[in-house]
Amino acid sequence: MDIIENLLMGFSVAVSPINLLFLTIGAFVGMIVGIIPGFGPTAGIAILLSLTFSMDPVTAVIMLAGIYYGSMYGGTITSILINTPGESATVASTFDGYPLAKKGRVGPALVMQAVASFVGGTIGVILIAGFAPTFAKVARSFGPPEFFLLIAIGLLALIVVMGDNKINGAISALLGLAISLVGVDVITGTQRFTYGNPELINGIYFLPVAIGLFGLGELFYSIYQGQHKEGNREEISFKKKGEFWPSKKEWSESKGTFARGSFLGFFIGMLPGAGATVASLLSYSLEKKVSKVSEKFGKGHMPGLVAPETANNAASAGAMIPLLTLGIPGSGATAVLLGAFLMWGLQPGPLMMSQEPEFAWGLISSMYLGNIILILVNIFAIPLFIKIMRVPYKLLVPVILILCTVGTFSLHGSMVETWIMLAFGVIGFFMKLYDFSPAAVVLALVLGPMAENALRQTLITTEGSFLIFVQRPVSLILTIVILVMLIIPFIKFIKGLFNKNINEDKAA
Amino acid sequence: MKKKMMLLVLMITVALFISACSGDQASSDSGEDYPSESETLDWTIAFGPGGGNDVMAREMIKIMEQYDLYPGDIVPENREGGSGAVGWGYMQQNVGDPYQISTTSGSFITTPLQSDPGWDYESFTHVALMATDDMFLVVPGNSDYETLDDFIAAAKDKKMNIGGIGVANVDRMIVETFGKEAELEYEYVSFNAEGQLQSAMLSNTLDAIVANPSGVIGQLESGDMRALAFSGVERLPDYADIPTFIESGYEVNISMPRGVILAGEVDEEVRQWWIDTMKKVAETDEWAEYISKNYLSETILYGDDFTEYLDETTSVFNDILSELGVIEE
Numbered sequence: 078m079d080i081i082e083n084l085l086m087g088f089s090v091a092v093s094p095i096n097l098l099f100l101t102i103g104a105f106v107g108m109i110v111g112i113i114p115g116f117g118p119t120a121g122i123a124i125l126l127s128l129t130f131s132m133d134p135v136t137a138v139i140m141l142a143g144i145y146y147g148s149m150y151g152g153t154i155t156s157i158l159i160n161t162p163g164e165s166a167t168v169a170s171t172f173d174g175y176p177l178a179k180k181g182r183v184g185p186a187l188v189m190q191a192v193a194s195f196v197g198g199t200i201g202v203i204l205i206a207g208f209a210p211t212f213a214k215v216a217r218s219f220g221p222p223e224f225f226l227l228i229a230i231g232l233l234a235l236i237v238v239m240g241d242n243k244i245n246g247a248i249s250a251l252l253g254l255a256i257s258l259v260g261v262d263v264i265t266g267t268q269r270f271t272y273g274n275p276e277l278i279n280g281i282y283f284l285p286v287a288i289g290l291f292g293l294g295e296l297f298y299s300i301y302q303g304q305h306k307e308g309n310r311e312e313i314s315f316k317k318k319g320e321f322w323p324s325k326k327e328w329s330e331s332k333g334t335f336a337r338g339s340f341l342g343f344f345i346g347m348l349p350g351a352g353a354t355v356a357s358l359l360s361y362s363l364e365k366k367v368s369k370v371s372e373k374f375g376k377g378h379m380p381g382l383v384a385p386e387t388a389n390n391a392a393s394a395g396a397m398i399p400l401l402t403l404g405i406p407g408s409g410a411t412a413v414l415l416g417a418f419l420m421w422g423l424q425p426g427p428l429m430m431s432q433e434p435e436f437a438w439g440l441i442s443s444m445y446l447g448n449i450i451l452i453l454v455n456i457f458a459i460p461l462f463i464k465i466m467r468v469p470y471k472l473l474v475p476v477i478l479i480l481c482t483v484g485t486f487s488l489h490g491s492m493v494e495t496w497i498m499l500a501f502g503v504i505g506f507f508m509k510l511y512d513f514s515p516a517a518v519v520l521a522l523v524l525g526p527m528a529e530n531a532l533r534q535t536l537i538t539t540e541g542s543f544l545i546f547v548q549r550p551v552s553l554i555l556t557i558v559i560l561v562m563l564i565i566p567f568i569k570f571i572k573g574l575f576n577k578n579i580n581e582d583k584a585a
Numbered sequence: 586m587k588k589k590m591m592l593l594v595l596m597i598t599v600a601l602f603i604s605a606c607s608g609d610q611a612s613s614d615s616g617e618d619y620p621s622e623s624e625t626l627d628w629t630i631a632f633g634p635g636g637g638n639d640v641m642a643r644e645m646i647k648i649m650e651q652y653d654l655y656p657g658d659i660v661p662e663n664r665e666g667g668s669g670a671v672g673w674g675y676m677q678q679n680v681g682d683p684y685q686i687s688t689t690s691g692s693f694i695t696t697p698l699q700s701d702p703g704w705d706y707e708s709f710t711h712v713a714l715m716a717t718d719d720m721f722l723v724v725p726g727n728s729d730y731e732t733l734d735d736f737i738a739a740a741k742d743k744k745m746n747i748g749g750i751g752v753a754n755v756d757r758m759i760v761e762t763f764g765k766e767a768e769l770e771y772e773y774v775s776f777n778a779e780g781q782l783q784s785a786m787l788s789n790t791l792d793a794i795v796a797n798p799s800g801v802i803g804q805l806e807s808g809d810m811r812a813l814a815f816s817g818v819e820r821l822p823d824y825a826d827i828p829t830f831i832e833s834g835y836e837v838n839i840s841m842p843r844g845v846i847l848a849g850e851v852d853e854e855v856r857q858w859w860i861d862t863m864k865k866v867a868e869t870d871e872w873a874e875y876i877s878k879n880y881l882s883e884t885i886l887y888g889d890d891f892t893e894y895l896d897e898t899t900s901v902f903n904d905i906l907s908e909l910g911v912i913e914e
């Protein structure tokens with residue numbers, strides 16, 4: 078078996094004391110940058126890049142890659158503890174992660190996110206090792222038409238995350254789409270709703286919006302409910318063993334989720350431009366859609382945490398596919414890694430894996446080890462994080478406020494973004510109060526511009542014809558998926574009417 | 586224990602906060618003891634990670650660190666968006682701050698021509714033009730077009746979709762000038778990231794793209810893509826078999842100026858310090874290696890010569906874009 082041989086060679090490269098040391102450092106730094114809201118892997122890698130020039134390229138890339146996927150572990154911790162996503166890919170982890178913590182299941186939630194991250198990351202690496210060339214072909218068949226259809230599926234999935242009040246949910250989604258219109262139009266270069274403010278030229282970035290809506294919105298709501306008046310929150314005591322490890326029921330509920338989240342996440346992650354954020358949101362929607370107990374989602378249901386967590390970690394592995402096999406960066410963080418490859422004289426491209434096998438397979442093997450290190454670090458660190466939940470809420474309030482503010486500012490050093498975050502904190506409070514859907518706002522804000530650009534790029538190339546969506550094989554499959562998604566609820570609706578009529582007839 | 590934990594979190598955030606702010610606090614310093622070791626140099630990269638501008642900035646930083654040319658820390662920051670409007674807009678907001686530096690691209694000239702980002706090339710202090718880079722016209726490896734003539738012949742009957750980065754970027758001007766010169770049927774399709782642009786062509790949505798040589802060398806070597814023409818005045822030494830547009834009879838020679846600028850209104854001493862420093866950078870073996878490795882043309886102009894180059898280039902760009910109707914005169 079070539080794969081086994083390659084992997085063994087990879088391990089022989091990766092398992093040297095110095096590589097293991099830097100792998101651990103990278104994984105740890107990744108966790109830390111993931112924990113700090115707004116400060117994500119791209120910034121972490123970019124800053125540490127300059128420290129790696131004197132290192133052996135393999136060691137350096139192993140460390141930088143460790144930061145990259147390590148941040149996917151750390152990012153969830155604040156999502157669960159204080160409802161504030163540490164970075165964009167963990168927005169979806171707040172949906173059920175935080176309610177779990179509120180229910181007193183913070184220990185199991187943190188353990189489960191670590192396990193989910195491990196499973197997603199490891200399945201992702203296995204898929205890279207085994208099928209990189211095959212997946213490279215799939216990634217290559219994704220042009221603007223396919224990308225548009227994929228994002229359209231994501232927009233349909235909005236209905237799933239928007240909650241029970243569909244009218245308020247639709248209003249929330251439209252608010253997100255409206256916000257996404259701000260900025261320079263990528264196709265014509267026209268400025269939209271920027272009012273000449275250069276800070277708005279690039280549009281309103283969704284992370285300040287998400288931090289505001291989730292982190293601050295929840296904070297204000299908790300104060301409104303009077304949580305700060307309570308002393309130590311008694312619901313979280315850790316005397317019983319069952320409050321650290323997830324229960325048997327939680328494991329068995331999440332079995333299928335582990336697999337679905339990992340594969341979906343990996344697949345979406347390898348498409349340039351989509352990335353871990355879209356993967357985690359879609360995975361959550363899919364899981365809620367296929368679940369028999371979908372009403373439990375959003376109220377602290379374990380699969381609702383496992384779905385985005387497996388997906389975002391698998392996606393970060395998936396993003397290595399175009400990077401290693403095509404030389405194309407699929408995300409901001411992998412683009413920095415690509416820049417790093419160039420600096421060390423490695424020529425990224427379709428030949429890299431065959432020309433630099435030690436490097437490529439050393440990196441892939443190190444990702445196995447990195448995931449093992451990360452799950453161990455996580456499990457041991459969890460008791461520390463749990464203790465934060467014991468701190469009286471009134472003491473946590475200023476800390477959360479500072480974390481959200483500083484985290485947002487550290488994104489781009491922008492005061493405008495910091496004000497946007499604070500404004501959305503207030504909006505988030507009222508949305509929660511009146512049962513609107515912050516998740517729909519964020520999802521629409523992320524997906525809206527992607528859909529718009531891809532659709533317009535497609536239609537320019539076809540001179541306005543929509544036929545391309547059924548002429549290309551992958552497009553055709555995606556179009557059928559969309560039609561099925563649209564028709565099924567309609568059929569259910571008609572069936573419902575029909576049954577109702579029969580029942581009424583019987584009653585009469 | 587919990588206190589320690591919270592303290593740690595706070596310390597990390599405070600450290601981040603300080604590093605993020607330090608650039609802004611430096612604005613009032615005079616040039617006397619420039620550069621101060623305690624000041625962080627804020628290096629704006631007005632584009633996303635991995636692109637040509639990003640790679641050049643990070644290479645310069647690497648050389649400066651290797652040769653101890655700058656005493657303090659250098660933090661590169663990708664402030665992407667609006668074809669450079671965001672990144673250089675950020676520079677413009679920090680006018681007078683001697684610790685704000687950036688690297689230029691074609692958009693440095695085209696973005697203010699096309700829209701009103703609140704700055705133009707005259708808003709900044711010009712240090713040096715370090716290189717220009719030219720682009721390949723690239724088609725998929727499995728396409729029927731072996732030569733530029735094949736492509737042009739085919740484009741008489743069929744509309745060609747040619748992709749590039751940005752709306753009024755050098756990418757587009759190469760496409761538009763070539764299209765006009767060769768009397769093609771074509772449509773320019775704008776993308777905002779290299780990854781999506783390349784995968785759009787590999788998925789056969791686009792017939793061709795214009796691309797930086799450094800971004801597609803690996804794909805050219807593997808045969809996944811084929812370069813038909815080069816926009817430089819002379820052929821690239823490493824790709825001597827790829828003809829230039831000019832020798833094929835099409836006057837396509839628009840290049841991307843890769844230079845170094847500071848924020849506007851900084852002291853003359855600061856500019857001089859950077860001119861001297863960039864001279865040192867340009868003399869290193871690493872820089873020469875970077876130029877050849879990234880297939881750039883070594884066109885070096887310092888200070889006022891760079892300003893003059895920007896004057897001329899801007900008027901040339903202005904003429905072309907007005908003619909295309911991209912901007913109103």
